[in-house]
Amino acid sequence: MSRIAYVNGKFVPQRHAYVAMEDRGYQFADGMYEVAAFIGGALLDAERHLDRMEYSLAELGIPMPASRASIRLLIAELIAQNSRRSGLVYIQVTRGVAPRNHAPNAALRPVLSLSVLPVSIASDAARAKGAKAVTAPDMRWKRCDIKSIALLPNVMARGVSVSAGVRETIMVNAQGEVTEGSATNIFFVRPDGAIQTHPKDTHILGGITREVVIELAHAAGIAVVERPYAAADIPKAAEVFFTSTSAFVMPLTHIDDIRIGDGKPGPVTQRLIALYHAHVAKETA
Numbered sequence: 001m002s003r004i005a006y007v008n009g010k011f012v013p014q015r016h017a018y019v020a021m022e023d024r025g026y027q028f029a030d031g032m033y034e035v036a037a038f039i040g041g042a043l044l045d046a047e048r049h050l051d052r053m054e055y056s057l058a059e060l061g062i063p064m065p066a067s068r069a070s071i072r073l074l075i076a077e078l079i080a081q082n083s084r085r086s087g088l089v090y091i092q093v094t095r096g097v098a099p100r101n102h103a104p105n106a107a108l109r110p111v112l113s114l115s116v117l118p119v120s121i122a123s124d125a126a127r128a129k130g131a132k133a134v135t136a137p138d139m140r141w142k143r144c145d146i147k148s149i150a151l152l153p154n155v156m157a158r159g160v161s162v163s164a165g166v167r168e169t170i171m172v173n174a175q176g177e178v179t180e181g182s183a184t185n186i187f188f189v190r191p192d193g194a195i196q197t198h199p200k201d202t203h204i205l206g207g208i209t210r211e212v213v214i215e216l217a218h219a220a221g222i223a224v225v226e227r228p229y230a231a232a233d234i235p236k237a238a239e240v241f242f243t244s245t246s247a248f249v250m251p252l253t254h255i256d257d258i259r260i261g262d263g264k265p266g267p268v269t270q271r272l273i274a275l276y277h278a279h280v281a282k283e284t285a
């Protein structure tokens, strides 16, 4: 079954999905993206993803390419045309197509493209085993809250974990604080049972999974501390996990060859995995 994409206002086979050479996304990384999961054909946390999409576009001064309702309809059609029950939808909006010139022209028509990514959501078996990570310097700009398609520092950070043969790279800023993963948010379970994660500000991307996990933790009576965690304190963490649309809640068992806890997914992380599964089931029922 060939993949179907939406580009330039049409659904086309992915192999025929092209954008213009002078698309500002191609020439300046002048655009934003979203990734949302769909399960049983239903988009998970759709409104939250659309809120973040509107936020990124507003911060970049790019108009919404269509109404929220139209975008939801296009995504539903894309999922139906791809004949998949679950997976990930990739949404990208660039400022538009124009002769190369840095100046952002407010009159341009934004370019919306949609596709279904050929990857699966992490399995229960992967979560039961947990994953390993390494740390690397955070080399990014000062507006990490915008889900920009300019991902070179994230790509380079991820390259560090690829070379190390592990799942994720945890980025550490010049102050020695953990900001987030190359494409994930990082949580530490402290010895007192509270979970600590970097606050939602311009130094991190406010993950949708992060937001949901914080709400679930509050509702379950788990204390949440939104404060940067010192990389030097990684050995003191009882548990560590990351969150993302494609992995949900993933335990980290080793970071830079330091064993976290007893090297297995811990009880607080397992509880949050269960709570998150219940959230997914409710949302996609």
Ligand SMILES: Cc1ncc(COP(=O)(O)O)c(C=O)c1O
Binding pocket: 035, 154, 180, 181, 182, 183, 184, 185, 205, 206, 207, 208, 209, 210, 243, 244, 245, 246
């Ligand atoms: C830098 C960064 N942080 C965090 C996340 C996790 O966000 P979400 O939970 O919305 O997938 C992502 C996802 O792509 C990311 O790129």
